[in-house]
Amino acid sequence: MQLTQFGASVAVIDAEGSQSYSDLDxxxxxxxxxxxxxxxxxxxxxxxxxPAGRWWLAGTFGVWRTGGVLLPLEASHPPADLRHPITDSxxxxxxxxxxxxxxxxxLAAFTGARVIDVREVVxxxxxxxxxxxxxxxxxMIIYTSGTTGxxxxxxxxxRSLAAQCAAMVESWGWSATDRIVCVLPLHHVHGLVNVTxxxxxxxxxxxxxxxxxxLATWERLASGEVSVFMAVPTVYSRLVRSWLDxxxxxKARWSAGAASLRLMVSGxxxxxxxxxxxxxxxxxxxxxERYGMTELGMALGNNFDRRVPxxxxxxxxxxxxxxxxxxxxxxxxxxxxxLLVRGDQVFNRYLNRPDATAESFVDGWFRTxxxxxxxxxxxxxxxxxxxxxxxxxxxxxxxxxxEEVFRTHPAVADCAVVGLPDEEWGERVAMAWVADxxxxxxxxxxxxxxxxxxxxxKVPFRYVVVDELPRNPMGKVTKVAVRALFT
Ligand code: MLC
Ligand code: AMP
Numbered sequence: 504m505q506l507t508q509f510g511a512s513v514a515v516i517d518a519e520g521s522q523s524y525s526d527l528d529x530x531x532x533x534x535x536x537x538x539x540x541x542x543x544x545x546x547x548x549x550x551x552x553x554p555a556g557r558w559w560l561a562g563t564f565g566v567w568r569t570g571g572v573l574l575p576l577e578a579s580h581p582p583a584d585l586r587h588p589i590t591d592s593x594x595x596x597x598x599x600x601x602x603x604x605x606x607x608x609x610l611a612a613f614t615g616a617r618v619i620d621v622r623e624v625v626x627x628x629x630x631x632x633x634x635x636x637x638x639x640x641x642x643m644i645i646y647t648s649g650t651t652g653x654x655x656x657x658x659x660x661x662r663s664l665a666a667q668c669a670a671m672v673e674s675w676g677w678s679a680t681d682r683i684v685c686v687l688p689l690h691h692v693h694g695l696v697n698v699t700x701x702x703x704x705x706x707x708x709x710x711x712x713x714x715x716x717x718l719a720t721w722e723r724l725a726s727g728e729v730s731v732f733m734a735v736p737t738v739y740s741r742l743v744r745s746w747l748d749x750x751x752x753x754k755a756r757w758s759a760g761a762a763s764l765r766l767m768v769s770g771x772x773x774x775x776x777x778x779x780x781x782x783x784x785x786x787x788x789x790x791x792e793r794y795g796m797t798e799l800g801m802a803l804g805n806n807f808d809r810r811v812p813x814x815x816x817x818x819x820x821x822x823x824x825x826x827x828x829x830x831x832x833x834x835x836x837x838x839x840x841x842l843l844v845r846g847d848q849v850f851n852r853y854l855n856r857p858d859a860t861a862e863s864f865v866d867g868w869f870r871t872x873x874x875x876x877x878x879x880x881x882x883x884x885x886x887x888x889x890x891x892x893x894x895x896x897x898x899x900x901x902x903x904x905x906e907e908v909f910r911t912h913p914a915v916a917d918c919a920v921v922g923l924p925d926e927e928w929g930e931r932v933a934m935a936w937v938a939d940x941x942x943x944x945x946x947x948x949x950x951x952x953x954x955x956x957x958x959x960x961k962v963p964f965r966y967v968v969v970d971e972l973p974r975n976p977m978g979k980v981t982k983v984a985v986r987a988l989f990t
Pocket of ligand 2: 647691692769770771772773774792793794795796797798815871873884886887894897898899
């Protein structure tokens with residue numbers, strides 16, 4: 504990404520005000536020089552716990568200019584949950600701001616990494632000769648939950664990220680006059696690539712309020728200054744709820760403001776048609792739904808001028824898709840099967856997992872694990888092939904990861920985790936458990952124990968104690984029967 508070409512245009516607006524592309528470029532060079540001085544070499548993995556905004560961006564571009572690989576982490580997640588990404592990717596340096604320094608030091612201790620305060624090193628204005636970085640070099644690692652062991656590090660190269668950005672620029676008409684407000688976390692492709700990197704490739708402006716707050720978001724949408732908005736369905740559902748709670752004058756002001764945006768996109772989980780319809784009534788926008796995945800960025804999307812509720816559209820430019828049956832044969836149109844994807848956007852490999860990488864490709868096509876169908880109105884997503892993958896508030900979580908952690912709870916002899924359908928969250932995590940003695944923690948006890956060890960989306964909301972988990976004749980827990988325990 505060439506930041507200097509956009510000169511004095513505003514790149515980012517954060518709590519400290521606005522920053523131009525030239526200033527961001529200068530800050531990134533200073534970070535790169537400091538990182539080189541601190542021993543970062545091409546291929547080194549540098550984690551960041553900087554909050555969204557100019558320091559996060561300076562850190563990210565600084566890492567890339569050294570040939571380093573970015574590991575973006577969510578600072579609000581418990582360190583116990585961040586340990587695996589950090590140790591698995593052998594992080595050598597952790598970027599932070601003064602506010603996140605304590606956390607950075609705690610995380611850096613997992614691998615003996617060095618902590619770099621981005622704000623401090625930008626002030627030093629160091630300069631260094633920067634290496635040339637090839638487009639096939641590793642750029643970023645994002646950890647994603649699956650059904651094979653611990654979360655896997657999805658490695659994207661500069662080329663795959665650039666292809667993802669280019670496809671969205673072409674499909675959605677991004678230009679330098681756009682402004683987007685980023686309410687999503689910066690450890691998933693949605694917040695990272697769609698909302699942050701793509702606008703910066705065209706000279707647009709990214710606002711970083713530092714997270715999602717429904718009222719604050721409504722005020723930004725109503726400001727008339729924002730042109731594009733993107734979020735997960737749970738965020739739209741929350742915005743609908745606060746609009747319904749507002750008085751008539753506020754409702755009218757918010758609706759008029761939202762109507763002035765040129766594009767509103769939903770994705771990362773299925774958008775309920777009821778939410779789409781409510782949003783249309785409130786804002787006049789038919790939300791453009793698209794489908795993506797950490798491993799490949801955005802694969803399918805509705806078109807600007809053709810948006811079909813309940814459908815995820817057609818392949819993005821440069822993306823090839825197929826739907827195959829269990830034997831790998833292409834199914835007829837209108838039949839369902841597993842979605843396979845191919846193209847420059849697809850990730851390079853799962854870090855340190857050649858076995859998992861090999862299993863997830865057939866003849867160069869990536870197996871998404873999603874069940875899809877091609878209809879005359881575009882593609883539809885019918886769900887995941889595995890019941891153990893749950894989407895809660897747009898966060899993908901693995902039932903198996905959660906079970907593993909809760910089996911270490913002293914009161915739990917065994918447990919089984921499922922996703923329960925939920926209007927607002929898509930799915931909510933629930934756990935059936937077998938007691939290991941007489942201790943029976945309450946739901947609140949379980950939640951606070953879980954929150955010390957797992958990211959918020961992974962901590963079950965509902966718990967039911969059973970004498971035995973339901974099993975099939977082979978002894979395998981039947982998740983359908985576990986789900987039924989909650990109805
Ligand atoms: C927070 N909580 C969650 C949760 N997020 N529980 C389940 N699932 C989640 N995702 C818990 C909190 O710990 C809290 O528990 C309670 O829910 C209410 O929290 P909140 O403060 O109201 O939630 P908030 O922090 O506002 O978060 C909600 C959210 C957030 C929807 C804004 O989850 C979010 O940003 N989701 C987006 C994730 C995302 O970017 N996904 C993209 C993946 S990339 P308690 O006990 O304290 O009440 C991808 C590819 C693609 O999928 O296609 O884009
Ligand atoms: P992640 O691994 O967190 O990137 O999540 C990717 C998964 O989110 C996909 O494999 C799908 O299961 C799901 N997903 C993304 N977008 C949509 C959508 N529009 N509709 C349904 N599911 C979606």
